[in-house]
Each structure stands twice: as structure tokens, then as C-alpha cells.
Amino acid sequence: MNKFPLLQMKKITKHFPGVLALDNVDFTLYEDEVHALVGENGAGKSTLMKILGGAYIADSGEIFLDGKKIEINNPIDGINNGINVVYQELVLAPHLSVVENIFIGQLPKNKFIAIDWKQAKRNADEVLRQLNVDIDVNKSIRDLSVAKQQIIEIARALQRKSRILVLDEPSAVLGKNDIDLLYKIIRQLNKNGIAVIYISHRLEEIFSIADRVTVLRNGKLVSSNQISEVTKETLVKMMIGRDLRTTEKTAYNDYSDKVLLRVENLSKSDWYENVSFQLHAGEIVGFAGLVGSGREGVVKTIAGAMKPDKGRIIVSGKEIKLRSPNHALKNGIGLLPRDRNKEGLFLKRPIFENVTIASLDRYKRLFFLDLNKEKKGVESFMCDLDIRASNANQKVVNLSGGNRQKVVLAKWLGARCKVLIFDEPTRGIDVGAKFEIYQLIKKLSSEGVGIIMVSSEMSEILGLSDKVLVLWRGKLAGTYFGKDATKEKILKTALMGENNNE
Numbered sequence: 001m002n003k004f005p006l007l008q009m010k011k012i013t014k015h016f017p018g019v020l021a022l023d024n025v026d027f028t029l030y031e032d033e034v035h036a037l038v039g040e041n042g043a044g045k046s047t048l049m050k051i052l053g054g055a056y057i058a059d060s061g062e063i064f065l066d067g068k069k070i071e072i073n074n075p076i077d078g079i080n081n082g083i084n085v086v087y088q089e090l091v092l093a094p095h096l097s098v099v100e101n102i103f104i105g106q107l108p109k110n111k112f113i114a115i116d117w118k119q120a121k122r123n124a125d126e127v128l129r130q131l132n133v134d135i136d137v138n139k140s141i142r143d144l145s146v147a148k149q150q151i152i153e154i155a156r157a158l159q160r161k162s163r164i165l166v167l168d169e170p171s172a173v174l175g176k177n178d179i180d181l182l183y184k185i186i187r188q189l190n191k192n193g194i195a196v197i198y199i200s201h202r203l204e205e206i207f208s209i210a211d212r213v214t215v216l217r218n219g220k221l222v223s224s225n226q227i228s229e230v231t232k233e234t235l236v237k238m239m240i241g242r243d244l245r246t247t248e249k250t251a252y253n254d255y256s257d258k259v260l261l262r263v264e265n266l267s268k269s270d271w272y273e274n275v276s277f278q279l280h281a282g283e284i285v286g287f288a289g290l291v292g293s294g295r296e297g298v299v300k301t302i303a304g305a306m307k308p309d310k311g312r313i314i315v316s317g318k319e320i321k322l323r324s325p326n327h328a329l330k331n332g333i334g335l336l337p338r339d340r341n342k343e344g345l346f347l348k349r350p351i352f353e354n355v356t357i358a359s360l361d362r363y364k365r366l367f368f369l370d371l372n373k374e375k376k377g378v379e380s381f382m383c384d385l386d387i388r389a390s391n392a393n394q395k396v397v398n399l400s401g402g403n404r405q406k407v408v409l410a411k412w413l414g415a416r417c418k419v420l421i422f423d424e425p426t427r428g429i430d431v432g433a434k435f436e437i438y439q440l441i442k443k444l445s446s447e448g449v450g451i452i453m454v455s456s457e458m459s460e461i462l463g464l465s466d467k468v469l470v471l472w473r474g475k476l477a478g479t480y481f482g483k484d485a486t487k488e489k490i491l492k493t494a495l496m497g498e499n500n501n502e
Helices: 045-053 075-080 098-102 117-130 146-159 176-191 203-209 232-240 295-302 325-330 351-356 371-384 401-415 431-446 458-464 487-496
Strands: 007-016 019-029 034-038 060-065 068-070 083-086 164-168 195-199 212-217 220-226 259-268 272-280 284-288 310-315 318-320 333-336 419-423 450-454 467-472 475-481
Touching: 007 045, 019 045, 034 045, 034 176, 034 203, 045 075, 045 083, 045 164, 045 195, 075 083, 083 146, 098 117, 098 146, 117 146, 146 164, 146 176, 176 195, 176 203, 195 203, 203 232, 212 232, 220 232, 232 431, 259 295, 259 450, 272 295, 272 450, 272 467, 272 475, 284 295, 284 431, 284 458, 284 487, 295 333, 295 419, 295 450, 325 333, 333 401, 351 371, 351 401, 371 401, 401 431, 431 450, 431 458, 450 458, 458 487, 467 487, 475 487
Parallel strands: 019 220, 034 195, 034 212, 083 164, 164 195, 284 450, 284 467, 333 419, 419 450
Antiparallel strands: 007 019, 007 060, 060 068, 212 220, 259 272, 259 310, 310 318, 467 475
């Protein structure tokens, strides 16, 4: 490793209203490394990287590149210094082509000052060749998988002559094969002299891809080590300040015979086909499968966000034709979507409005809203779920990912749904907050709520589910109960469509 650092961030401090987000944090990056940045939600990771990328300006502190002090006051300053950030929520123009997204604002011109499309496509092909991927540059972004969209974000950063690439939760929505491809791309970038800062809550990834790891906790630097110097257990302890209890399932719910939800031969063209299952009061049903297996489509249909081509949805013995998420809510069904920012929250509105939006009737007095009752209700949820904010008036956009997810949870708890659907419940959530959400899911099931959970994390599926349904190419390929649900069986079914429930 080079002795002289490529990047040094010294004594970086940042305040938000009522919150000290970063407290004299130091961060060092070398040219020939993948450097993991970890910590609980709210630890300051994203804030530190937004300061590096120019989205935020530090209150105090200094940034050095190649030993020279630089000023980064906006994203353009970051890009001009060879610093590019690929955020968890991808920033692409879905209706434009791959080539347009890669060179947006920088498309080459010919001598007539018109866009030289042939040259643009050649340039795009060359950038993608450097990443060893084959993507049709004429395709619209909306026609690409999430994994390929992420590659386009990286390609855009690469053509800007990046020296530092920040990847914020890059694997949050990727399947195993896509993650393997991402690793190969990162190593290729490293060989090309691009240093990578990798933010992730999945510790197995940290040990697979990183050379060094820096831990933040409560806005402060805890430690910076070679990855070979730490174990998973010590890393977790540094992140949360305590040992983390296991999430392995030791007992299965004694759920009711009462059927809350019955799905019969549900089908949606190009999504899923003839899916049938039952959900009992107090039961946790896990949906497993690869990205694109149809899991997301099934749960969106049950939540009223997608209309099926055929099949029946029966809630508490009554068949319903769901017209919208609001109609599903009226029938006691709530969905915590995987993209909480776009589909689950009003980011620029305060916490209390997001929490009570689905349950305003509870806070009415005659024809008026009882503001004191609403305030007390929201404060109770914030306390019970440990939503870390200065007060209920704080805008959701200023919360960490984990706290945003808790706000979505509070919304559906307030609506008193009988069926709750968790689509990737801990996506982008730190290890400490994960345990809290697991406990909440178990608590809800013990109170008779029927839980449907879609997760790409095997530990969640095995640790929480009473029954596991595995989808493969849109079809229900396997159903496993209790201890019969093993990692080996689920993976084989998800990969090959073979039902091993014998």
C-alpha cells in the first residue's frame, strides 16, 4: 500500500438542527484500496460522504487530495476533483437511453455543433468494456435491471475520470450473481487506479471486498483498521458499542388456526403465475427467491399496488378486488415497500404527518383533528420505536435510513393493520437497528398480526419465518415449514426451481 494517502479528511464536523452529525472525524484513503465505511444508521457515514461529494458543506475541518488542501462546496467541485458518489437511490433518467445517461450533459458534438451520436455510442461501449460488461447502449434505462442500472451509474462516474468512487449501499437490491459481478467491477476499478469507498451494512460483504475498514459511531471515529485485523464480532461491537444477540430462530410461533389471508391462483403476466398460499393470524410467512423471481409483484398485488390478471384474494373469509393501496388499507393490509423513500414516505414533510397519514380518524374529535392527541400518539411511537430525531416536527428527509424505516413502521402500527407486508424490511439498515426491527416483527406476530416478509437475506428468512415460500421464475417452486426450511433447500429451489420439500 502507498505510504502517502490519496485523500485525507481531517477533523470534519457537521451540525444539523438539534443533532451533531459528525464530531471531528478523520478519514484516510489510499489509491490502491477498497475502504469500507461502516456504522449504525445515524453514525454519520452518509453525511461524511456527502461532504466529500459536495452535497453538504462541513461546519469545520479540512480535505486534502494528494497532500494539497481542496475546497468542495458543491457536487461540481467534487466531480472536478475526481470524486464521484453513487448513492443507494440511483439518480438516472429512466426515459433516456444508456448512452444519454452515461454522458448526460457531456454528449460529444460534431463540427456542426450537433450531437455526434455515433461517437457517443462508441465512447459508451468503451466505458462499459472497461467494466467488462455487455449492455446495449441504445436501451432505455427503465428497461434494465436494477443491477445494470447501477453499472450505468458507475460507468457515468468512470467516464468523468474518477479517482475516488463512493458506493453507498450498492448491493441493497442485488442478488448473489449481481453482487459477484459488482465485486469484479470494483476490483477492475482498483486495478485502474480508482480508490473505492464502500458503505454497507452487510458485514459479509465487508470481509469479501474491503482492504481496510473505518467505523463511525454517534458521529465519531471509533477505529480504522486493516480488514485482516478485525473479526465480524469485534466489528459489530465497535459499531454498536455492545455485543449483538443472535437472530437465529429458537422457537416457532404457535399461530392461530384463523386464516387472515388466502391467495388462490394469483397471476400477473410477466411477473408471476398461479401463486397460492394462506396466512394465519400470528404467522410469519417468508418469501424467498432471486431478484426478479416474482416476489415483489406478488406482495404489491396483495397490497393493492398492482392488479392481477386472474386469481382471488380473500381477506378474513371475504373475497376482495383490490383497487388501490388505500383500498387494501381499508381491508387491513399495509405494505412497507422496499423503496421507502419513493413509495413509503413524504420526505419533505415532518415525522408526525408521515406517522398519522394512514390513521387520522383515530385523532379526530367530532369534525376536527385533536392536535394534542395526535402529538401524544406520535411521540409514543417515536419512543417505542426509538426514532432518533430532535422532535416530531423534524422533516423525514433529515433522518437516517433506519429511522426512516421506523417512521414507515409507525404509520402502519397506527393504522392497526391485520396483515403487514415487509418488503426487504432491513434494506439499508444497520446491524443494531436490524435487531430492533426483528423484535418488533416477532412482537406483532405474537399479538396476532399476520406477517408477510420478502427478504434477500437468508438469515432473516430462516430467523423469522414460520413458513418459507420460494419463487422461481414467477412460480411458487417450494414451500418449507419450520425446521424443514434450511439454507440448502431454499437456495437450491431459488436457483434451480427444484422443490426439495420431501
